[in-house]
Amino acid sequence: MFNPTNIMKYANAFFIVVLFVFFSSFTSLKNQRNDDGYSNPIIFADYSDPDVIRVDDNFYMVSSSFSHFPGLPILHSKDLLHWRILGHAATHYPVDSFKIPQHGNGIWAPSIQYHNGEFYIYFGDPDNGIFMTKSKKAEGPWEPLHLVKEAKGWIDACPFWDDDGNTYLVHAWAKSRAGINSILTLNKMSPDGKNILDEGKIIFEGHKNHPTIEGPKMYKRNGFYYILAPAGGVKQGWQTVLRSKSIYGPYEDKIVLEQGSTDINGPHQGALIELESGESWFVHFQDKEAYGRVVHLNPVNWIDDWPMMGIDFDSNGIGEPVSFYKKPNVGNEYPPLTMQTTDEFDSSSLGLQWQWEADFKNKWFSLDDKNGYLRLFSIKNFSEFENLRKVPNLLGQKFPAEEFSVTVKLIFSPNQTGERTGLVILGSDYCDINVTSSEYGLFLNNIVYLDSNKKEELIESIKLLSSEIYFKVSVKKDAVCNFYYSTNGENFIKVGNEFNAKPGRWVGAKICFYSISVSSPDETGYSDFDWIRFTDSN
Numbered sequence: 001m002f003n004p005t006n007i008m009k010y011a012n013a014f015f016i017v018v019l020f021v022f023f024s025s026f027t028s029l030k031n032q033r034n035d036d037g038y039s040n041p042i043i044f045a046d047y048s049d050p051d052v053i054r055v056d057d058n059f060y061m062v063s064s065s066f067s068h069f070p071g072l073p074i075l076h077s078k079d080l081l082h083w084r085i086l087g088h089a090a091t092h093y094p095v096d097s098f099k100i101p102q103h104g105n106g107i108w109a110p111s112i113q114y115h116n117g118e119f120y121i122y123f124g125d126p127d128n129g130i131f132m133t134k135s136k137k138a139e140g141p142w143e144p145l146h147l148v149k150e151a152k153g154w155i156d157a158c159p160f161w162d163d164d165g166n167t168y169l170v171h172a173w174a175k176s177r178a179g180i181n182s183i184l185t186l187n188k189m190s191p192d193g194k195n196i197l198d199e200g201k202i203i204f205e206g207h208k209n210h211p212t213i214e215g216p217k218m219y220k221r222n223g224f225y226y227i228l229a230p231a232g233g234v235k236q237g238w239q240t241v242l243r244s245k246s247i248y249g250p251y252e253d254k255i256v257l258e259q260g261s262t263d264i265n266g267p268h269q270g271a272l273i274e275l276e277s278g279e280s281w282f283v284h285f286q287d288k289e290a291y292g293r294v295v296h297l298n299p300v301n302w303i304d305d306w307p308m309m310g311i312d313f314d315s316n317g318i319g320e321p322v323s324f325y326k327k328p329n330v331g332n333e334y335p336p337l338t339m340q341t342t343d344e345f346d347s348s349s350l351g352l353q354w355q356w357e358a359d360f361k362n363k364w365f366s367l368d369d370k371n372g373y374l375r376l377f378s379i380k381n382f383s384e385f386e387n388l389r390k391v392p393n394l395l396g397q398k399f400p401a402e403e404f405s406v407t408v409k410l411i412f413s414p415n416q417t418g419e420r421t422g423l424v425i426l427g428s429d430y431c432d433i434n435v436t437s438s439e440y441g442l443f444l445n446n447i448v449y450l451d452s453n454k455k456e457e458l459i460e461s462i463k464l465l466s467s468e469i470y471f472k473v474s475v476k477k478d479a480v481c482n483f484y485y486s487t488n489g490e491n492f493i494k495v496g497n498e499f500n501a502k503p504g505r506w507v508g509a510k511i512c513f514y515s516i517s518v519s520s521p522d523e524t525g526y527s528d529f530d531w532i533r534f535t536d537s538n
Contacts, residue, residue, distance in 0.1 A: 038081050038297070039324050040264070042283075045339065045398045046292020046508035047075070049109035049156075049215060052271040052283045057330065059273070060138050061283070061295075062089070062112040062121055066506060067102040068355040068396075069093060072110060072121060074138055080273065080281060080297060080328045082337040085352040089121050089133050089142040098359045100385075100392050104505030107131075109215055109269065111158040120193060122148070124155035126174040132159075132193060148189075149196045153178025156269075159193055160218040160247075167191050168247065170203070170227065172214035182206045184216050184229065186248065203249045206231055210240050210253065215269035222305055227251065228282075230269045235287050237268060238318075241307055257282070257298065257309040260320035267296065267321045272307060277329040282309045286321075290427060290479035290501040291399050292508020299325055341400045341534040345374040350395075357426075357512070358392035365395070370528050373411075378419045378517035378524035387449050387456055388430055388514070396426060396512030399475065399501075400534060406511055407472040408532045409489065412442065414525040418518040421527035423471040425481050427509040431499035433471050433483045435464060437525075442467060444485055446496035459496040475501070479509060 047063040059080055065071035070088035077083045090107065098106060110123035121142075122132045129151040135142040148157075148169075156172040167189040175181035187200040206213035210231035219226045227242040239257035244250060259265050270284030280300035285293040298310045298321055310319030340353040348367060356364075366375040379393045388394060412421050414437035422434025428451045436443050442464040449456045464487075472484040472492050479501035484492035501509040515527040 036326055037324055038327050040296045040298075040322065041286065041294040042081050042297045043083055043295035043339070044291065044401050045294060047073070047295050047398075048285060048293040048506065049269050050271060050283050050285055050295050051109075051111045051158075051217065052080075052273055053112050053114055054273055054275065055114050055138075057276075057332070058138075060086070060112060060119070062110045064109055064123075064506070065090070065107045065355070066104060067093075067098055067106040067358060068507075069098075069359050070355060071107050072123070072133075072142075073352075074112075074140075076138065077337075078332075078334040079330050080283075082334070083339060084337050085340055087139040087352060089135070089140065090145055093359045094145055094147070095125075095128055101357045101390055103389070104507075109156040111217060113159055113161075115159075115161050115193075120159060122157040122159050122169070122193075124157045124171055126153055126155050126177045130154055130157045130169070130171065130196075134193075146194055148194060149187075153180070156215045158217050159189065160220075161193075162220070162247065165191070167193055168218070169193075169196065170216045170218050172216060172229075182211050182213055182231075184213060184227065184242075201248060203227075203247075204229075204242055204251050204253070206240075206253075212237070213240060217271055219272055221274075224305055225251075226272075226307070228270070228272055228307075230266070230284075234268050234293075235265050237266060239267060239270075239282075239284065239309060243305070254306055255318050256307060257284075257319045257321065260316075260318065261313055262320050262323070264296065264321040264323070267298075267310075268293075272300065275328060275330060277331060279329055280307060281328055282307070288508070290503050290509045291402065292503065296321055297325075297328075298322055339400060341397065342532065343374075344372070344531045345529060346372050350374075353397045354395055355397065356392065357394040357396065360392070364393045369526075373528040373530055375526050375528050376421070376513070376515035377526045378414065378421070378515045378519075380517045380520050380524065382420065382516040383418075383518040387454075388424060388426065388432065388512075389428075389449070389451075391514065391516060393516070394424070394426065394512040394514045396510035398510060399479070399508055401536070403476055403536070405472060405474045405535045406532060407470060407535075408513060409470050409530040410468075410513075411528045411530070412437075412467045412469065412525075413528065414442075416517070416519050416524055419516070419525055421513070421515040423473060423511070423513045425473060425475075425499065425501050425509055426512050427502035427504045429499075429502045431481065431483065431496070431501075433473075433485060433495060435467075435469055444469070444495070446483055448496070448499065451502075462495070473511070 049064040059077040061075040072089035075083045076086040130148040184204040185200045188197040213231040216229045242251035420436045424432035444462040446460040470486040481499045486492045517524040
């Protein structure tokens with residue numbers, strides 16, 4: 001007989017069981033995510049155009065560094081997930097124009113290879129040609145940059161040593177310099193990889209189906225030559241794979257990774273890695289505006305000798321990037337590492353996280369003049385360039401996370417009026433908090449520079465009574481920055497307005513500090529930086 005009370009009793013019981021199963025599964029999934037999985041991006045920092053190789057049980061990554069020096073950062077990992085900066089392959093640059101910032105120029109899209117017991121790195125400078133360097137150890141020392149081919153518009157160079165002893169270079173083209181793009185060219189090289197031997201052959205033309213194809217990386221597997229190459233543009237493009245039984249083609253093409261239904265745009269240029277466990281993985285970047293080009297890791301499954309990347313969520317035959325996935329099987333467990341950021345300046349050399357805005361001079365700084373401090377000398381150049389984007393002696397590092405705070409303690413010792421020291425969030429626009437010496441004493445200033453206006457604007461100015469000062473910047477989601485100062489390191493006072501950080505030319509925003517002057521270096525003072533500290537909370 002129908003009894004509403006009994007029906008409700010059973011329904012409630014069923015609902016409780018469903019909730020129990022759901023929360024048990026959620027807890028299990030959560031625990032699995034904590035213990036066995038990883039989240040993308042694996043590096044929330046601007047390591048553009050990453051290339052990665054495995055040597056035994058070590059992984060090495062190199063990325064674009066444009067006109068920042070030291071250049072060609074080398075990163076190391078044991079598990080493909082956690083990375084540390086190991087060194088730089090290009091301390092200086094053999095082109096005089098890089099003595100001042102050349103935003104967006106210089107070292108584009110390098111490739112790293114391990115051949116006959118040596119590490120090789122190649123890259124294309126769109127204005128000067130193809131360069132290479134090599135070393136027996138990834139941490140260096142690396143040989144001085146060698147010009148393989150003087151050329152205009154040759155970019156994204158990747159070497160390849162074939163089984164038959166022949167050596168090749170595959171590269172793309174920059175339309176802004178060469179007048180052509182969307183093609184890939186293969187050249188023969190000398191066995192030592194230091195010279196181009198022929199005029200090259202176009203091995204793929206992508207104008208119709210893969211416009212702006214670039215960033216080629218060449219591999220050989222199961223008798224096929226593979227070229228991984230992104231197309232369609234950095235923000236809206238996709239990952240293409242080409243394959244052929246002959247190195248000169250013809251090449252079949254297939255799109256193997258696209259944004260699809262995800263919020264991971266691009267997904268762009270990267271590297272294929274095969275593990276001893278038999279797993280294959282793809283490291284690539286995603287453009288995140290002010291945060292730069294952050295690094296992702298996606299699984300690869302081989303289907304009919306095609307490397308299908310990510311997960312095909314919509315079943316259209318093309319993979320999409322994952323936000324979370326099980327960890328790579330690297331055969332061992334390793335403790336998590338964090339990228340270098342905070343610096344107490346208690347070493348005899350600069351931390352590996354630091355880069356100058358141009359090819360640098362050692363006389364710009366000292367770690368010996370005052371123990372435990374980084375001394376930046378007030379170099380004359382600001383009056384010549386009028387804004388910080390053209391000042392070479394800005395010392396900076398990348399945004400390390402979506403949200404963070406950075407605090408600096410410094411002591412300013414100017415000798416003349418017009419000297420200035422500060423902390424700046426630098427992109428195409430910038431905002432800084434600084435101390436400037438004047439005939440009336442020291443003033444704390446908040447300055448904003450908008451590239452559209454081409455000039456600095458003073459937002460707020462405060463008279464200071466002390467030369468010891470603390471600067472702080474809080475960065476929130478969407479790269480919204482707020483600036484603070486303190487005279488005791490405990491009570492911070494907000495200055496200026498919120499500032500939306502902007503990317504630079506092909507790069508994310510950076511955190512930089514500096515000491516500059518309008519007088520000659522022999523007559524000016526300096527700034528002593530005690531430390532710079534990054535924290536997760538604000």
